[in-house]
Amino acid sequence: MDKNSNAYTFIFAIIMVTLIAGILAFTAESLKPLQEKNVKAEKMQKILSTIGVEVSRDEADASFNKYIKQQLALKEDGTVDAAVDAFALSLKKELKKGDAQRFPLYIAEKEGKTFYVVPLYGAGLWDAIWGYVALDGDKNTIIGASFDHKGETPGLGAEITTDWFQAQFAGKSLLEDANAGFVADNFLSVKVIKGGAKTGDAHGVDAISGGTITSDGVSDMLKERLARYLPYFKNN
Amino acid sequence: MAEEKEALFSKKNRALLSDPLNDNNPISVQVLGICSALAITVQLKPALVMSIAVLFVVIASNVIVSLIRNLIPSRIRIIVQLLIVASLVILVDQVLKAYAYDVSKELSVFVGLIITNCIVMGRLEAFALANGPWKSFLDGVGNGAGYALILVLVAFFRELLGSGKLFGFEVLGHKAKDIADSTGLYALGYENNGFMLLSPMALIVVGIIIWFQRSKNRKLIED
Numbered sequence: 001m002d003k004n005s006n007a008y009t010f011i012f013a014i015i016m017v018t019l020i021a022g023i024l025a026f027t028a029e030s031l032k033p034l035q036e037k038n039v040k041a042e043k044m045q046k047i048l049s050t051i052g053v054e055v056s057r058d059e060a061d062a063s064f065n066k067y068i069k070q071q072l073a074l075k076e077d078g079t080v081d082a083a084v085d086a087f088a089l090s091l092k093k094e095l096k097k098g099d100a101q102r103f104p105l106y107i108a109e110k111e112g113k114t115f116y117v118v119p120l121y122g123a124g125l126w127d128a129i130w131g132y133v134a135l136d137g138d139k140n141t142i143i144g145a146s147f148d149h150k151g152e153t154p155g156l157g158a159e160i161t162t163d164w165f166q167a168q169f170a171g172k173s174l175l176e177d178a179n180a181g182f183v184a185d186n187f188l189s190v191k192v193i194k195g196g197a198k199t200g201d202a203h204g205v206d207a208i209s210g211g212t213i214t215s216d217g218v219s220d221m222l223k224e225r226l227a228r229y230l231p232y233f234k235n236n
Numbered sequence: 237m238a239e240e241k242e243a244l245f246s247k248k249n250r251a252l253l254s255d256p257l258n259d260n261n262p263i264s265v266q267v268l269g270i271c272s273a274l275a276i277t278v279q280l281k282p283a284l285v286m287s288i289a290v291l292f293v294v295i296a297s298n299v300i301v302s303l304i305r306n307l308i309p310s311r312i313r314i315i316v317q318l319l320i321v322a323s324l325v326i327l328v329d330q331v332l333k334a335y336a337y338d339v340s341k342e343l344s345v346f347v348g349l350i351i352t353n354c355i356v357m358g359r360l361e362a363f364a365l366a367n368g369p370w371k372s373f374l375d376g377v378g379n380g381a382g383y384a385l386i387l388v389l390v391a392f393f394r395e396l397l398g399s400g401k402l403f404g405f406e407v408l409g410h411k412a413k414d415i416a417d418s419t420g421l422y423a424l425g426y427e428n429n430g431f432m433l434l435s436p437m438a439l440i441v442v443g444i445i446i447w448f449q450r451s452k453n454r455k456l457i458e459d
Binding site for chain 2: 012017023024027028038
């Protein structure tokens, strides 16, 4: 057959593409369970790290079951929707739903103390940012935070994943007056402050130089997400 | 027939392996594949994994293209080459995601960018299309290793001088917040050179390697 004919070229291309598509599809399908396991284990690692438990990915599953006592899917009014698997919830999808959103809440127990871990999801400069923040038993004091991002600028906005930035959140509090209860007026959240937070500011942490929009994204994300949990915190 | 009689490691074939390491190094002489050399040489480990990935892709695509070189219609040969390279890269990416998740996160888009690594396409066009599978295999090993050599060398200096570590081990001693708690060189007041961690330093290190190589290898000096 003439190798330069159109027919040969077409047949060659069709055979080649079909063959390669088959190989790739097969590999992707057979490696999928392992890949999903990695993603799941990483999520568990991140959640555990906010309550001060650092584990390797292999141990993530066992530790998660040990420390995380309850995984709740909350409704808008703060009640629990028992029909929904909280861990499988994707905040990215939930936030697009409008009315029937469900928010995951993880209740952890470590050395006899109870902690509440709230997942976060928001927008940075270029793309999505997300993370987890752990609250002490009073549901007011932050004990740990962990952030991640999809495409922030390395060295600037991407610094939100660094330890120094995340460590700043520990000890900050959400409410203006700890005794005035979980109502919107009393809820201040924690802000990332450009130019640096004042010493002793219970509601502010230092922003990242050159990463202002990402820093603001973190502030907005904390305020927006945590406010949704007020009804639950008030009643429980 | 003469080709079949040629020994597996004849002088010519050995040159296919050794040339790209020095006289015809893809990075320091041909100056190809610089993009990834800048991006993932902050630490040795990702540099090594990237090298292995490129090595695999160059070898496999060279051999595959060489095997079917007489079947490929010349009008669509570039697309066919791209298809083969791209599929191999996707395979590597999928395997890394499943078996080396941390490394795959670290390399992120750069695994995908192997597709655009000029070394791979360059070897296919320049060599694999005109030579048999065994020679193409050797050519792939040589060029992949030449690339790996420079990458690891750059990463070695960047990790050592930039963060005082090699493969994550603190070879220069431990740096604590307070100088009194530090050990090794840090106890004497040594500081890491943070500039080494930024991309421009990779370019400078590659430049120094090229300069050094040319000063040693007379063949490379142009009139």
